[in-house]
Amino acid sequence: MTIDDLWAVSTVVLGPFIGSFIGLLTLRLPAGRAWAASRSACDACQRPLGVVDLFPLLSYLWLRGRCRTCKAAIPPRYPLLEGACLLIALWSALSQTGPMVPVTAILGWWLLLIATIDSEHLWLPDILTLPFGLAGAVLTIGVADAAPWTPLLGAALGYGGLAAIAWLYRRMRGFDGMGGGDPRLLGAIGAWVGWQGLPSVLIWACLAGLSVAAAQAIVRKRLSPGEQLPFGAFLAVGAWLTWLWGPLHSLLRAGLG
Template sequence: MFWTLFSLAAAPFVGSFIGLLTLRLPAGRRWIATRSACDACHRRLGPLDLIPIVSFLGLRGRCRTCRAAIPIRYPLLETAALGVAAWSALAQSGAMVPVTAIFGWGLLAVAVIDAENLWLPDVLTLPLGAAGWAFTVSLGLRTPLAPLIGAAAGYGALALVAFVYKALRGRPGLGGGDPFLLGAIGAWVGWRGLPTVLLWSCGVGLAIAAIISLARRRLDLARPLPFGTFLAVGAWLTWLLGPSPGAS
């Protein structure tokens, strides 16, 4: 119960940080060791302004000083992070609860940034892979070499696909960050889980493309889709549900 309560209590604060991260990192703004402030009046926010979800509701979505609208992304991501923690608690037990939540929170951050900016920053994907090695090895889920093999297999698979596509079509078919993200995922799920991650990812991607096509009456094939977001969904489901027997 300790790990479950800890994860649930930490989740909204992690979600608030993810909200800040997904705004500042793509904009090239400082996000480490900086005080939170209103983007409109630049007043530094106090403790009463920073209580996840509660402050947004209490202030009715407005800055206490200038009444500027607080981005809705903050309570949404705080709630999403809480949902990740709750799902982790339902699916795991003991120390696996916060470990699973940490993986989910990392995937949530990269998924949002890629969906909004078509960009997967190495400053997030590389530590995510390192955490996968550290947690899976320390908990006895993998041997020390296994996560490294998974990371190499994940990176190599998408890097090869990107190279072949560019050689045949003369233009990039994957973002440069996608191989690094699949490599980081491989450190968590192992090489046996990678085919299932790709199956989930492609399924989600095709579903999203179909919805977009129906909404717009036609599908713009030249418009890129955030494959990193789909990889994040596939990684989360594979971690929770395990690799498909046919894929592994």
Template sequence: MIWTLVALAAAPFVGSFIGLLTLRLPAGRPWIASRSACDGCGRRLGPPDLVPIASFLVLRGRCRTCRAPIPPRYPMLEAGCLAIAAWSALAQSGPLVLATAALGWGLLTAAVIDAENLWLPDVVTLPLGVAGWAVTVGLGVAPPFEPLIGAAVGYGVLALVGLSYKALRGRQGLGGGDPFLLGAIGAWVGWQSLPTVLLWSCGVGLAAAAAIGLIRRRIDTTQPLPFGTFLAVGGWLTWLLGPLPGLS
């Protein structure tokens, strides 16, 4: 139970940090060792302002000083991280509970940044891959070289697809961060499970494109989609459910 309690206790605070990171990182603002402050009045936030979820509810979503609205992304991401921790506890046991939650939090960070900015920063994808090697090897899930092979195959497959598309169409078809994200996922799930990751990702991507088409009442084939967001979903489902039959 200790691993479950740690994951559940840490989840809202991780979600708060993800909310800050996903805003500041794309904007080029400092996020390491930087104090949280109200974007409206600039007041540094104290402990009563930073209790995940509870502070937002008590303050009714507004700064206690200037009454500027607090971005709802914070409680949403805090609740999302809590849900990821609970899902991890239901799906795993022992240290894998916290490891699975950490994977989910990392994938959530990548998914949000890519969905909002069509960008996957190396500072998110590369540590996620290193963590995949450390977790799978450290917990005896995989031998030492298997995560490295998974990372190399994951990166290589999408890098080759991107180069081929550019050679055939004369324009970029994949973001430069997508191969790094699939490589990071490969370090977690292994190269044998990468076809399942891609199948889930493409399925989610097609569903998202169809939903957007229905809302806009037309299909725009030139509209870029955040494939990294779909990869994050595919990686999460593959880690939890394993490879689909016939794809490993």
């Protein structure tokens, strides 16, 4: 096994365990519960969970989706997130080589965590977005060999551009059009994709948002007045696609070439 193979295999093996941790965070952070030191327990009978209960994916299958003690149903969100993180790891291993495999997986896992919380609670906590941006700056400079100013400029333009749009919308319409966490998230994304990738992130995000809005309109026949959409989740989609495929103008140039 080569070093590149080891990077890929290690990332794929780690994926479901990261998904299990993300499942915990998506429940405990919005509820304000401790997550760093407290032990996992069954929500129904409060029995502390052991290794047999916590092994990603396999435990859910072996226990047939129920607690060993009280037989309460285990929320399917856990295997779904574990499976999603496994798919992100596989995608990273197939699209990257060497240490860029775990770097890409870290980006995808973090975006999944942020998108899940924003989709369920319309909340983008700074405890997730700010370290996300810092990690992007460190990893793109240290592993991807980006120039030191690239993530800094990307973060500044990402935050400043979306904050300016939000300010103009508020001045023109008299109410907020997006949450306060969205500009900080785009700033953090800019630390990963650089300033060149920011327009592509926004284009993908708008396309994802319009697709969801159209699907909701078809299913419900109409949109509810004042209904909010999780723009942070759409930004996460845009960030992932831009990281994997590069800025859209590069794709267009390659296609025309």
